[in-house]
Amino acid sequence: MANQDKTIKISIDLMGGDNSPDKTLEGIDLFAKRYKNKNDYFFYLFGDVNKVEKKIKSLQYLKSNYKLIDTKIVVSNELSPMSALKKGKGSSMWESIHSQISLNSDVTLSAGNTGVFLIMSKMILKMLDGIDRPALAGLWPTNTSMNLVLDLGANVECSDKNLIDFSEMGSALYKSIFPDKEIKVSLLNIGSEELKGTETLKNAHAKLKILENMGDFKFVGYIEGNQIMSDISNVIVTDGFTGNVALKTAEGTANFITSELKKAMMGSFLGKISSLLNISNLKKFKKRLDPRLYNGAIFVGLDTPVVKSHGGIDYIGFSNSLDVCNRIIKGNLIKKIKENIK
Amino acid sequence: MANQDKTIKISIDLMGGDNSPDKTLEGIDLFAKRYKNKNDYFFYLFGDVNKVEKKIKSLQYLKSNYKLIDTKIVVSNELSPMSALKKGKGSSMWESIHSQISLNSDVTLSAGNTGVFLIMSKMILKMLDGIDRPALAGLWPTNTSMNLVLDLGANVECSDKNLIDFSEMGSALYKSIFPDKEIKVSLLNIGSEELKGTETLKNAHAKLKILENMGDFKFVGYIEGNQIMSDISNVIVTDGFTGNVALKTAEGTANFITSELKKAMMGSFLGKISSLLNISNLKKFKKRLDPRLYNGAIFVGLDTPVVKSHGGIDYIGFSNSLDVCNRIIKGNLIKKIKENIK
Numbered sequence: 039m040a041n042q043d044k045t046i047k048i049s050i051d052l053m054g055g056d057n058s059p060d061k062t063l064e065g066i067d068l069f070a071k072r073y074k075n076k077n078d079y080f081f082y083l084f085g086d087v088n089k090v091e092k093k094i095k096s097l098q099y100l101k102s103n104y105k106l107i108d109t110k111i112v113v114s115n116e117l118s119p120m121s122a123l124k125k126g127k128g129s130s131m132w133e134s135i136h137s138q139i140s141l142n143s144d145v146t147l148s149a150g151n152t153g154v155f156l157i158m159s160k161m162i163l164k165m166l167d168g169i170d171r172p173a174l175a176g177l178w179p180t181n182t183s184m185n186l187v188l189d190l191g192a193n194v195e196c197s198d199k200n201l202i203d204f205s206e207m208g209s210a211l212y213k214s215i216f217p218d219k220e221i222k223v224s225l226l227n228i229g230s231e232e233l234k235g236t237e238t239l240k241n242a243h244a245k246l247k248i249l250e251n252m253g254d255f256k257f258v259g260y261i262e263g264n265q266i267m268s269d270i271s272n273v274i275v276t277d278g279f280t281g282n283v284a285l286k287t288a289e290g291t292a293n294f295i296t297s298e299l300k301k302a303m304m305g306s307f308l309g310k311i312s313s314l315l316n317i318s319n320l321k322k323f324k325k326r327l328d329p330r331l332y333n334g335a336i337f338v339g340l341d342t343p344v345v346k347s348h349g350g351i352d353y354i355g356f357s358n359s360l361d362v363c364n365r366i367i368k369g370n371l372i373k374k375i376k377e378n379i380k
Numbered sequence: 381m382a383n384q385d386k387t388i389k390i391s392i393d394l395m396g397g398d399n400s401p402d403k404t405l406e407g408i409d410l411f412a413k414r415y416k417n418k419n420d421y422f423f424y425l426f427g428d429v430n431k432v433e434k435k436i437k438s439l440q441y442l443k444s445n446y447k448l449i450d451t452k453i454v455v456s457n458e459l460s461p462m463s464a465l466k467k468g469k470g471s472s473m474w475e476s477i478h479s480q481i482s483l484n485s486d487v488t489l490s491a492g493n494t495g496v497f498l499i500m501s502k503m504i505l506k507m508l509d510g511i512d513r514p515a516l517a518g519l520w521p522t523n524t525s526m527n528l529v530l531d532l533g534a535n536v537e538c539s540d541k542n543l544i545d546f547s548e549m550g551s552a553l554y555k556s557i558f559p560d561k562e563i564k565v566s567l568l569n570i571g572s573e574e575l576k577g578t579e580t581l582k583n584a585h586a587k588l589k590i591l592e593n594m595g596d597f598k599f600v601g602y603i604e605g606n607q608i609m610s611d612i613s614n615v616i617v618t619d620g621f622t623g624n625v626a627l628k629t630a631e632g633t634a635n636f637i638t639s640e641l642k643k644a645m646m647g648s649f650l651g652k653i654s655s656l657l658n659i660s661n662l663k664k665f666k667k668r669l670d671p672r673l674y675n676g677a678i679f680v681g682l683d684t685p686v687v688k689s690h691g692g693i694d695y696i697g698f699s700n701s702l703d704v705c706n707r708i709i710k711g712n713l714i715k716k717i718k719e720n721i722k
Contacts, residue, residue: 118573179636181636181639181640191570194570194577194578195578228533228536228620228621228624228625228628231460235536235621236536236537236621262625262628263624263625263626263627263628263629263630263631263632264628264629264632264635265632266629266632267632267633267636268632276625278570279570279577279578279622280621280622280625282570282605283568283570283604283605283622283625283626284605284625284626284629285605286570286605286606287606287608287626287630287633288605288629288630288632289605289606290605290606290607290608290609290610290630291609291630291633291634291637292633292637293606294521294523295633295634295638295669296637297523298523298665298668298669299641299665301665302664302665302668303665322644323640323641323645326640326644327637327640
C-alpha cells in the first residue's frame with residue numbers, strides 16, 4: 039500500500055477506566071470523526087470480544103481501519119502493581135503494550151490502573167539508551183496555552199541526573215506537541231533564589247545552566263508552585279512525589295472553588311435568575327478549565343511512546359488523549375528525545 | 381495590678397511586610413476595636429519612632445495599653461537569611477522576638493521576611509525539649525471549617541521523627557485554636573495505600589499507628605493532595621518542601637480560576653449586567669475564599685509561640701493574624717505541645 043509507511047498505528051486497551059469499553063470505543067469514534075482520511079490511522083483494539091462486538095458495530099465513523107484482538111483478562115483498579123503483574127499477562131493492557139513489539143504499532147493508550155500500566159510498560163518495552171528512569175508528563179492549563187509538567191508520579195525519589203533527563207525529554211515532548219514554541223525549562227522549588235531547595239535541585243540547577251547553552255532549550259531557573267500555571271516557563275521539571283502532590287492539590291483546589299462558586303451562585307432566587315442570564319459566560323469559564331482538554335499523560339523514557347488517559351474521564355476526554363497520541367507520533371517524539379539526550 | 385497575670389502580652393514587629401508600619405498599626409487598631417477590655421492585652425510595638433508616632437496617635441481604639449520601642453533597623457525582604465542575621469541585630473524584627481525573653485511577652489508577630497524571621501526565632505528562642513526542628517503551620521479552608529497543614533516550608537528535608545513531632549505539635553496547635561474538635565491527623569502522600577511513598581513516610585505511618593492509641597489524636601493514614609481541603613483529616617503533616625509546593629500550587633490555582641472567572645463574567649454586556657445582579661452572591665463566594673481569613677502561620681517547636689503574617693496582606697489580614705496570636709495564647713498552645721510530646 040502506498041500509504042503504509044505514513045499510517046499511524048495506535049494500540050488501545052479498550053477495557054481500562056470507568057465505563058469502558060463503551061467509553062473507549064465512543065472516544066475512538068469521536069477521534070475517527072475528526073480525521074480526514076481513514077488510511078492515515080490503523081487501530082489495534084484489545085478487549086473482550088463478547089463485551090465489545092455489539093458496540094463496535096454501532097459506531098458511526100470507525101470503519102475497516104482496525105483489528106479487534108480478543109483478550110479475556112482485565113487489569114482491575116484495585117490490584118497492586120505486583121499482583122497485577124502476576125495476573126495481568128494476556129490482559130488487554132498487557133497485550134496493547136506488547137503489540138508495539140509484536141505488531142510494530144507506534145503508540146499505546148490505556149485508561150486503566152496507572153501504577154500497573156507504568157510497570158508493565160517498563161517490563162515489556164526497552165528504556166532509551168542513557169535514561170535511567172522514565173517519567174510521567176502531563177499538560178497543565180495556563181492563561182494563554184498549556185504547560186508540560188513532569189514527573190507526575192512515576193518516581194518517588196529522583197537524582198539530579200534524573201531531573202536533567204526529564205528536562206531533555208520534556209523539551210522534546212513539548213516540541214513534538216507545540217512545534218512552534220520556544221522551550222523554557224524550569225525546576226519546581228520553594229523559592230526562586232539559587233541557594234534555596236535540596237542539594238539534588240541545586241546540582242540539577244548548576245548542570246542545566248551549562249546544558250542550556252547547547253541549544254535545545256532555554257533554562258529559566260527555579261519557579262514556585264504558584265507559577266506552574268504562568269508563562270514564565272512551559273516545561274516544569276520536578277520529582278514524581280512533588281509533581282503528584284502539586285497535580286492533586288491543584289485538582290482539589292479547582293474542585294473546591296467551583297463547588298463553592300456553585301453554592302454561592304445558587305444561594306438565592308435572584309442568584310439563580312442572574313446565573314441563568316449569565317449561563318453562556320459560565321459555560322465559557324467551565325470549558326476553559328475542562329479537565330478533558332488536558333487529558334493524556336505521556337510516559338517518556340521508553341523507546342516507544344505510551345499514553346495514559348485519566349480513568350474517570352468520559353469519551354470526549356478519551357478522544358483527546360488519542361489526539362495526544364496522534365500529535366506525539368506526528369511530532370516524532372522518540373526521535374526528538376534521542377537527539378536531545380545525545 | 382490585679383489583672384497582670386491574665387494580661388496577654390503581644391510583641392509586634394511594626395516594620396515588616398508591604399505598606400508597613402501603616403498596615404500593621406491599622407491592623408492592631410482593628411483588633412483593639414474588637415476586644416472588650418483593654419486590660420486583657422498589652423502590646424510591645426517595635427519600629428522607627430519617627431515613622432510610627434504620627435500614625436499611632438491617629439488610631440481610634442488602641443489606647444494606653446502599649447509601649448513603643450524605638451528600633452532604627454528594618455529587615456528588608458531582599459536580604460538572604462545569612463546577611464540579615466549579620467545586619468539584623470537591633471532591628472524591629474529581632475527586638476520583637478527578643479522581647480519574649482527581655483520583656484517576658486507571650487507571643488511575637490511579624491509580617492516581614494519569612495526566612496529571616498524563622499532563623500532569628502531559632503537563634504534567640506529555645507527549642508522545646510525533645511523537638512529537633514520547628515515547623516511552620518498554616519490554616520487551610522475546607523467546606524465546613526479550616527484544616528491545619530504543617531510544615532509549610534521551615535524544613536526542606538524531614539526525618540520520620542520530625543514528621544511524628546509535627547503530628548504532635550500540630551495536634552496541640554489545632555486543639556488550642558479549635559478546642560471542641562476531634563483531632564484527625566493524616567500524612568500527605570501520593571496514594572492512600574500503605575505501600576506507597578518514601579521510606580520516611582512509611583516509617584512515620586507505622587509509628588503514628590502506635591502513637592494514636594495513646595490518646596492525643598486519631599490517625600487516619602495517608603491522604604492525597606486533593607484531600608487537603610476535605611474533612612477526612614484536620615491536621616495534615618508533610619515535609620516543608622512538599623507543604624510549600626502544595627500551598628503555593630493551591631494559591632496559584634485559586635488565582636488562576638478566579639481570574640478566568642472574572643474574564644468570563646465580564647466578557648459581554650449581558651454578562652456584565654447579570655454579574656451585577658449576582659454581585660451579592662459573588663461577594664459571598666469571594667469572602668469564603670478570602671486569604672485574609674487564613675492569615676497567620678504559626679512557628680511551632682520553640683518554647684514560646686511566634687506567628688508570621690503574610691507580607692502582602694492588608695490591615696484586615698494582619699488583624700486576623702493577631703487573632704491567631706490571641707487564640708493560641710488563650711488555648712495554652714505551649715503547655716498543650718509539652719503534654720503531647722511527653
